[in-house]
Structure formats: structure tokens, C-alpha cells
Amino acid sequence: MGTGAGLRSQARGGIAGARGLSGEVAALLAEGIAQGHHLGGQVCAMRDGREALHLAVGEARPGEPMTAAHLLHWFSAGKPFxxxxxxxxxxxxxxxxxxxxxxxxxxxxxxxxxxxxxxxxxxxxxxxxxxxxxxxxxxxxxxxxxxxxxxxxxxxxxxxxxxxxxxxxxxxxxxxxxxxxxxxxxDCYVREEIAEPLGLADTWFTLSAEGYRAYGDRLAPIFTTEGERSHPLEFWLGASGAGALLPGASARGPVRDLARFYAMLLGGGQLDGCRLLLPQTVEALVARQRTGLYDHTFGHEIDWGLGFIIESSRYGVETVPYGYGRHASVRTFGHGGQQSSSGFADPECGLAVAIAVNGMPGERVHQRRFLDLLSALYVDLDLA
CATH class of the missing domain: 1.20.58 (Methane Monooxygenase Hydroxylase; Chain G, domain 1)
Known part of the structure; x- marks a missing residue:
């Protein structure tokens, strides 16, 4: 697809803290850069509450290497908050x-x-x-x-x-x-009752004008890469977009924060001595509350918990939208974000994952991109 030379730049951001990485996830991210689907991305995976992989590849914006410290848009991946x-x-x-x-x-x-x-x-x-x-x-x-x-x-x-x-x-x-x-x-509630207790210092649903200026270039824009010309999404540029509270869409942060959120849920509502929920509450939230129903928005059968998408590959692993790859267990729960991000937990292997990229290439391309990326992640971690 014709997306401009800027999006075909090489993955100059390199790899940050990619312990145990065999290379398939990094290779697929680099391939997506070469194809113009995104400029760069971040991946973080935790096993049993400990960081197993932390990756930053490509560029946050043309000419600026992506780092693990950049704040990326999570969109609907923030809904589980x-x-x-x-x-x-x-x-x-x-x-x-x-x-x-x-x-x-x-x-x-x-x-x-x-x-x-x-x-x-x-x-x-x-x-x-x-x-x-x-x-x-x-x-x-x-x-x-x-x-x-x-x-x-x-x-x-x-x-x-x-x-x-x-x-x-x-x-x-x-x-x-x-x-x-x-x-x-x-937004204040989430900061005070969820983000700050968990040490998610850079997780935000809104930023004040002062906060927006303080973060500066650490705020990575999101690009639409579908069609002949790529461009950043105008709504999210500037202090006004950063200050808009959209509870289902305005979450942003480094993906390590989102991975820690899921590690807390895997811990029965607790992480590093900080308890946010009782174990029985977590169990209710991530249990199958809706099973086998055809979703009239997504056009596919998808199971749901209470605010979480439950692993639904039983309805077609190659076709289910916003799934968790080919190797996730049946108990996996999480949520994707529009053509750009995903956070989830797989209780069967103690895995908490967050991934975000800064290019939106259209639903068809994105679904294939993340199906392959999340499948490769299990391979890189010797879980498949």
C-alpha cells in the first residue's frame, strides 16, 4: 500500500530490554513498518508477575526512535479500567x-x-x-x-x-x-484508585494543559495508514484532544503500565502488595457472562465477561476480531483497542501482555497483523 516514505523507514528505535526474545515478534513489527502499516510499537509481557519481555521498535513519529517511555494510544484497550x-x-x-x-x-x-x-x-x-x-x-x-x-x-x-x-x-x-x-x-477516580496504587505513573485518560506540555514528545501520535496517504489523527493532536475525556477511548500510556494492570488481575486483584479487588470479584469480572451470541457490531460470535472480551477462537481463530492469537488458552481475557492495541491475561500460563503500535491500517490488515503478532509472542516465550 502507498503510505509514504516516512512510514517505510527502518526500525531505528531498536529493542529495549528484550530479554528472552527469539525474534519473531520483532521481525513481524519490522515487517509491518516496511509495509507501511505502522511506524513503530511497544510490547510488554509479564509471567507470574515478573517482566519477561519488553520491546520498543521503530519510530514514535518520523525521525524519532520509539522508546519504552513513550505514551501510546490504547483506545478501547483501556475499557477494562x-x-x-x-x-x-x-x-x-x-x-x-x-x-x-x-x-x-x-x-x-x-x-x-x-x-x-x-x-x-x-x-x-x-x-x-x-x-x-x-x-x-x-x-x-x-x-x-x-x-x-x-x-x-x-x-x-x-x-x-x-x-x-x-x-x-x-x-x-x-x-x-x-x-x-x-x-x-x-479520569480522577482511575488515577487515584487504580493507576497510582499500582504504580502506573504514566497511565492517563486525560491530560491537563500542564501535563501535556510536560510530556512533550513522549506523547506518540497515532497515524491512519489506510489508503494512499498516511497522516496523524487530528482529533488526538494538541492539548484539547489530550484533555478530552472519552472513557471508552482516551486511555494512553506505555504498554508496560497496561501489562502491570493485567498482572494485577492475574494476581486475584493484587500486585506487589497492592490489592485493588477481592479474588472473587476478579473471577466474576473475567468469567464468561455472555456465551455464543452473535455480535451485531463485529459481525461475529464473541464471548464476554463483565467489560472483558473472553477468548473466542472456538468460533473461528482466523476470523474472530480482536482475539489473542492462535495459542491463547480458553480462559484468556482482555480487550483490544481500535486497529492499534491489545491487553490481555492468560491464566493458564500466568501471562500478562500489552502491545500497541502507532498505525491504523484498516480492520482487515490490522486483524491479520495482531493475529500473527500475538501468536508469535507465545512462540518467542516458548509457550507454543
Whole structure:
């Protein structure tokens, strides 16, 4: 594909801390650079709570080597932070899984949405996909919530019995419910109750203007590489994009932070002496809560936990979108981010993984790219 000389530059960023790497992941990342699918990327894998691989390849932007310290966009790979936040509220007795959303967000109870529960939101079976699921917008928080609440339940949709991934709308609902129950905005809650306790110093859902300036060039842009010309996505450039709170899309950080998040979940809610959740809460979040349903957004059968995509290769390992490669165990859970990232945990081998690249080449190319990359990761770690 014709994507310009900048995206065909060699992987000059090199490898940072690639202990135990046999080379297949690095080779595939370099191949993607040569093909113009991305400029560079980061990979981090932990086994049994210890770092097993940490890789930075290529460029963060044309002419600037990628390092392990760059903050990459995670997009929907950050959605599970909301699931963990919900688990914390659940443990505190502030809400329950089968609470109607309207119990905590009364204005949601309109246009057929009165019976939709928090469980339906977390399993993407509520049926209130809207324009918010099709665009990134810099509207105010109040405007976002008003639009979600005004959305209609989709025709012929029985909540809990029909499935369709809600790209953005469901996570606005969860974040607003959290704000009303706890009192803190979602981004502040995640920083104070999840990121900071785990030592995820560079994980953010929003950045202040001061924070944006302080990070400077460590904030790696995301490029669309589909078509004849590549270019950075304008919405995410500048302080205004960095300051926009989109709970289902605005997460960013080095991938090591995301890998540590999954290592915490593998530890039953605890990592390095810091406990965020009880083991039984983690078990509920990552158990199969939705099984065998056709997803009307993705066009494929996909199983779900509460805010987590559960390994679904039983429905077609070569075709299931946003899976975890050819070698992941049936208990693997995690979440992908739009054409760019994935974080997951495989309990069968104690593996926590995060990967992000800075090029979006279109869904077809991306799905093949990550299927091959995540499969190769298991090979590099002698797990396949």
C-alpha cells in the first residue's frame, strides 16, 4: 500500500530490554513498518508477575526512535479500567450487577431503556448504540451524557438476549454512574484508585494543559495508514484532544503500565502488595457472562465477561476480531483497542501482555497483523 516514505523507514528505535526474545515478534513489527502499516510499537509481557519481555521498535513519529517511555494510544484497550472501577464500587455496596442503569442515572429511563441494567452495559447487550459510537467528539461531558440518555433502545432488541458492541455509549454510562456514586470524575477516580496504587505513573485518560506540555514528545501520535496517504489523527493532536475525556477511548500510556494492570488481575486483584479487588470479584469480572451470541457490531460470535472480551477462537481463530492469537488458552481475557492495541491475561500460563503500535491500517490488515503478532509472542516465550 502507498503510505509514504516516512512510514517505510527502518526500525531505528531498536529493542529495549528484550530479554528472552527469539525474534519473531520483532521481525513481524519490522515487517509491518516496511509495509507501511505502522511506524513503530511497544510490547510488554509479564509471567507470574515478573517482566519477561519488553520491546520498543521503530519510530514514535518520523525521525524519532520509539522508546519504552513513550505514551501510546490504547483506545478501547483501556475499557477494562472501567470494569475494575465497577468492581470496586460493587465491593463497596454502592451498586449491584443487576441494578437498572436508571436507578443511578434516572434520565437514562427513556425511549425503551428503562430495563437496561449495569450487567447489560458491561456485556454489550443493552441495545442503545448511537451516533456516539461512530465518532470522536469534543462535546462537553454534560452533552455526551445527554446524548446517551436520549438514545433509543434499538428496534427488536431484547436486553441480555441480543448483543452488539457499544463502542462508546456504554462507557459514558458507566463513567457517569461512577461519578454519581463516588463523586469523582472518571479520569480522577482511575488515577487515584487504580493507576497510582499500582504504580502506573504514566497511565492517563486525560491530560491537563500542564501535563501535556510536560510530556512533550513522549506523547506518540497515532497515524491512519489506510489508503494512499498516511497522516496523524487530528482529533488526538494538541492539548484539547489530550484533555478530552472519552472513557471508552482516551486511555494512553506505555504498554508496560497496561501489562502491570493485567498482572494485577492475574494476581486475584493484587500486585506487589497492592490489592485493588477481592479474588472473587476478579473471577466474576473475567468469567464468561455472555456465551455464543452473535455480535451485531463485529459481525461475529464473541464471548464476554463483565467489560472483558473472553477468548473466542472456538468460533473461528482466523476470523474472530480482536482475539489473542492462535495459542491463547480458553480462559484468556482482555480487550483490544481500535486497529492499534491489545491487553490481555492468560491464566493458564500466568501471562500478562500489552502491545500497541502507532498505525491504523484498516480492520482487515490490522486483524491479520495482531493475529500473527500475538501468536508469535507465545512462540518467542516458548509457550507454543
Amino acid at each position: 472501567a470494569a475494575v472501577a465497577f468492581g470496586q464500587l460493587w465491593e463497596r455496596g454502592l451498586c449491584h450487577l443487576d441494578d437498572p442503569v436508571a436507578r443511578h442515572l434516572p434520565e437514562f429511563a427513556q425511549h425503551g431503556k428503562e430495563a437496561i441494567t449495569l450487567r447489560h452495559v458491561l456485556t454489550h447487550t443493552g441495545g442503545f448504540r448511537s451516533r456516539l459510537d461512530l465518532e470522536w467528539s469534543a462535546e462537553s461531558w454534560t452533552e455526551h451524557i445527554a446524548r446517551v440518555c436520549a438514545a433509543k433502545r434499538e428496534r427488536d432488541w431484547s436486553p441480555g438476549r441480543k448483543a452488539g458492541y457499544h463502542i462508546a455509549s456504554g462507557w459514558f454510562v458507566l463513567a457517569e454512574v461512577l461519578r454519581r456514586l463516588d463523586g469523582r470524575p472518571y
